[in-house]
Amino acid sequence: MGRPRPPTVAGIDPIAEEPPHARSPADGAPDPAALACAVSAQASAVLAVMRRGLRYPRADDAAGAAEHPLVASLRALRRLAFSPGAPSALPAAALRPFLDAVRSEEAGAAVTSASLTALHEVMALTGPALPGAALREVVDAVNGCRFDVVADPGAEEAVLMRILQTLLDCLRAPAAAALGDQHVCTAVNTCFRVVHQSAGKGELMQRFSRHAMHELVRCVFARLPQIGSDDGADTAVKPECL
DSSP, rough: OOOOOOOOTOOOOOOOOOOOOOOOOTOOOOHHHHHHHHHHHHHHHHHHHHHHHOOSOOSHHHHHHHHHHHHHHHHHHHHHHHHHHHHHHHHSSHOOOOOOHHSSSOOOHHHHHHHHHHHHHHHHHHHHGSOOOHHHHHHHHHHTTOOOOOOOOHEEEEHHHHHHHHHHHHHSSSSSOOHHHHHHHHHHHHHHHHHHHGGGOOOHHHHHHHHHHHHHHHHHHHHGGTSSSSSSSOOOOOOOOO
């Protein structure tokens, strides 16, 4: 049963529910103000986790922590989000600080999980404005993700789930056609490794990883009609010599 329609006053339309990610009706591009606020919020969330869990090899005080490259890049991103020239530069630059945190070996499981969550939110909001080169960079960063295995198995499983979610975001993105064979194979291989690794994890992790693998395969087979067209940026995968 649906909800009853609220009574309306003559000349006044009821307020419609806004979509979770507002976009301009013209070209599907994200609203600049919404994108700036979302990027700033995600950067602040990752910074909060970094202050608690990031290791600073050169300094242990607050001044040294503020000079850490990962912290500095996120603060620069927050300044860029509200700068006058942000609308044109933000979609391509918004992912780089989070990708640096994903690649960093100094980030623990909590920082890596928060960075992957931020990637998911920013990619969902940018949509068509996200170029194919950024998707390829995301796949490479997720494939090279490194984090400390902590005693808490839940933290490790959270990172693995975020990795699968990010790979699905890349293959579902509007610019996914720009992913060449090499990056698609990298995404599938990374997902397969996570599925194999989740065999010794909890039941939720096992079910989530298998579901993600199925969805990834569906995305790949959905591109079968495009085989033979020059839509990928990198060349076809070369067979290895035995």
